[in-house]
Amino acid sequence: MTQSSVEVPEPDWGAAETSSDLNSEGETVVDCGTCGAAFDAWVTNSAGDCHVTLNDHPDTRVQADTAFFSPEEDAWSDTDLPENPYSIWDGSYQQTCAFFDTHGEEAGDALINRMVFAQHVVALEAYLADTLLKAAMGDPKVLGRLLEHDLDLRKEKFSLLEIQANPDFVRDRVAAYLRDIRYHNLAKVNIIYKIALGVEVLVDGEAAAPLIAAMRLRHDCVHRNGFDKDGEKLANFTKAYVGATAEAFRKVVQRIDLALSPF
Structure with a gap:
């Protein structure tokens, strides 16, 4: 089994009122660590579980870990300093x-x-x-x-x-x-x-x-x-x-x- 990291659509944290609102879905690309091929895929992120389906191989099992999001290390590097x-x-x-x-x-x-x-x-x-x-x-x-x-x-x-x-x-x-x-x-x-x-x-x-x-x-x-x-x-x-x-x-x-x- 090969592993790779993929982009996952991020939930709208500001609009979430309950944990069930922390859902998102969209397109992504899965790279094969063995052959180097790239596969278009659809990902559903329920903020607790992540499900990935390869578009051209829907029966192929893809095991996905929980998605995690964080800002870039230098997220504030090019922004104006706040007054307070x-x-x-x-x-x-x-x-x-x-x-x-x-x-x-x-x-x-x-x-x-x-x-x-x-x-x-x-x-x-x-x-x-x-x-x-x-x-x-x-x-x-x-x-x-x-x-x-x-x-x-x-x-x-x-x-x-x-x-x-x-x-x-x-x-x-x-x-x-x-x-x-x-x-x-x-x-x-x-x-x-x-x-x-x-x-x-x-x-x-x-x-x-x-x-x-x-x-x-x-x-x-x-x-x-x-x-x-x-x-x-x-x-x-x-x-x-x-x-x-x-x-x-x-x-x-x-x-x-x-x-x-x-x-």
């Missing part, structure tokens, strides 16, 4: 929690639970990225601290021609560097936040451990569809765990926002 990153995060947090209260399941391997968990992670990453970028682009002192103390920035080398060609070269280069950071790497983000803003993302070992562990699970959600590196399906995402993780993220965001508040 905290309000964007808070809106996502409130809506996601409300949805989870109604539709979350007790089972630790439930698809809905994994998706809500991933959304909380994405919202945290976006907040950390937007907050740091906004501060660096809006405050020369923050920009200066990054240039002076961030080791990766300090070792970069450019020609005088490159610098002369763009009056905003330094600012643009720092922005590009900050956009390229993987904000689920909390250890690295913690260092940069301390350098630039004097604020810690990870306060101490006891509070940091569950956050770092959650980011490891995030990797298995996004890149392995809820399975670990040994092919075992994860059952960590109980309703209690997802709720506790969301609460831990909330404390991080609110502590950072309070520390950076001018009042």
Whole structure:
């Protein structure tokens, strides 16, 4: 049996009022890992089960795993920075929690639970990225601290021609560097936040451990569809765990926002 990944139509999350609304269907292409042939197919995604039928071979059995969706790693890289990153995060947090209260399941391997968990992670990453970028682009002192103390920035080398060609070269280069950071790497983000803003993302070992562990699970959600590196399906995402993780993220965001508040 060969395996391959295929595009699956994504449900309309915003319009869903019940779990039965999380259904979608459409065309896709299945590539054969053995012969390299491509087969047109029709896929039905019920947000819990995925069914694939080859158009020209409807009797051929196709085994499909549960579909999983996530934004691209650099989903915010080419967008304008929001005026208030905290309000964007808070809106996502409130809506996601409300949805989870109604539709979350007790089972630790439930698809809905994994998706809500991933959304909380994405919202945290976006907040950390937007907050740091906004501060660096809006405050020369923050920009200066990054240039002076961030080791990766300090070792970069450019020609005088490159610098002369763009009056905003330094600012643009720092922005590009900050956009390229993987904000689920909390250890690295913690260092940069301390350098630039004097604020810690990870306060101490006891509070940091569950956050770092959650980011490891995030990797298995996004890149392995809820399975670990040994092919075992994860059952960590109980309703209690997802709720506790969301609460831990909330404390991080609110502590950072309070520390950076001018009042």
